[in-house]
Every structure is written in structure tokens, then in C-alpha cells.
Amino acid sequence: MYIGLVLGFKDLRSDRLETRQGVGSIVLMIVVFTAVFSSASFASYKLGLASYTGDTLQAEKGSNVFYSFLLFYWWLFFDLLPVLEITKTLHLEPPLRAVNFAAGLPIVVFRGVIVLLFLKEVKNWWLRKRDRSAGPPNQAPQPTEPAISLSGNSKVSNSGQLGG
Numbered sequence: 001m002y003i004g005l006v007l008g009f010k011d012l013r014s015d016r017l018e019t020r021q022g023v024g025s026i027v028l029m030i031v032v033f034t035a036v037f038s039s040a041s042f043a044s045y046k047l048g049l050a051s052y053t054g055d056t057l058q059a060e061k062g063s064n065v066f067y068s069f070l071l072f073y074w075w076l077f078f079d080l081l082p083v084l085e086i087t088k089t090l091h092l093e094p095p096l097r098a099v100n101f102a103a104g105l106p107i108v109v110f111r112g113v114i115v116l117l118f119l120k121e122v123k124n125w126w127l128r129k130r131d132r133s134a135g136p137p138n139q140a141p142q143p144t145e146p147a148i149s150l151s152g153n154s155k156v157s158n159s160g161q162l163g164g
Contacts (some may be wrong), residue, residue: 009029015128050100050102052099053099054097071096072094072095075095080111
């Protein structure tokens, strides 16, 4: 997974991705980030290091609660998008709540990685993509050759018309 994230960032930093490929890479990287941090939190929970509360955790007591951790990190990701206010607008409550330091630490790291690294890279990629598609700014028009030169010889283009 680490190699996938490194290659994903490398692709975003290079300007070789089309828009569709860039968006696909971004979505895939989000899935990997949520899976990695969900796994870390789930492991620390199962080892008894981290404590969480939540309705989904209580309902699934004794069974595999990994799904609750995945939902939790997806909720955290959507909560990090301040302009959209997805969790507030849709009245979505977090499926879990961290109770102790060991439970809160991966959440803080996840938020830091997403905000300080991932969203910054996505923004930079998008701005480079936009600037590249807009073309060079204030480019002066290129002079064209006259259809008939002063020497009396005329040029004929491939289309059969006079011109350069």
C-alpha cells in the first residue's frame, strides 16, 4: 500500500495524467488512506490499546467490527471537507468516538496527512492542470508570411490556397 501511495503522489506531481486518470488516482489514494488508518485503529482496538464508543460498535460486539472503523474514517474524511459540510448538511454522526489517547492519535495523524499532504497535492495538481489547459497567458499573435512575396513568387499551401 505504501508503494501505491508513493506512486500515486508521484503521478499527481508529474503532469502526465489526464483529468479522468487524476481523479481516479485521487479516489484510489483516499481508499488506501482510509484502509490503512482503519486497519491501524482496528488493530489497536483489538489489542486493547485503544478504546472507542459508538452505536455500531455496541451493536456488533463480539463480531468483526472492522466495518465500523472503515465507516468512521470515511466519516472523518468527509468531515475534513469544510466547504461542502457534508456531515453537517446530511446530519451524519460519527459511527465511533475515540475515548483515550491511543484511539485519538491515529485520528490526528489521519487528519494531518489528509489536510497537510493529500489535499495540498490534489489542489496543486488541479491548479497545474487548469493552468496548462488555459494555455500560455498573454501570448502575442505570431506574424504570418505574406501570400505573395516582393520577388513575385507566391507560396501555395497544402490546401491549394495562397498563403504561408
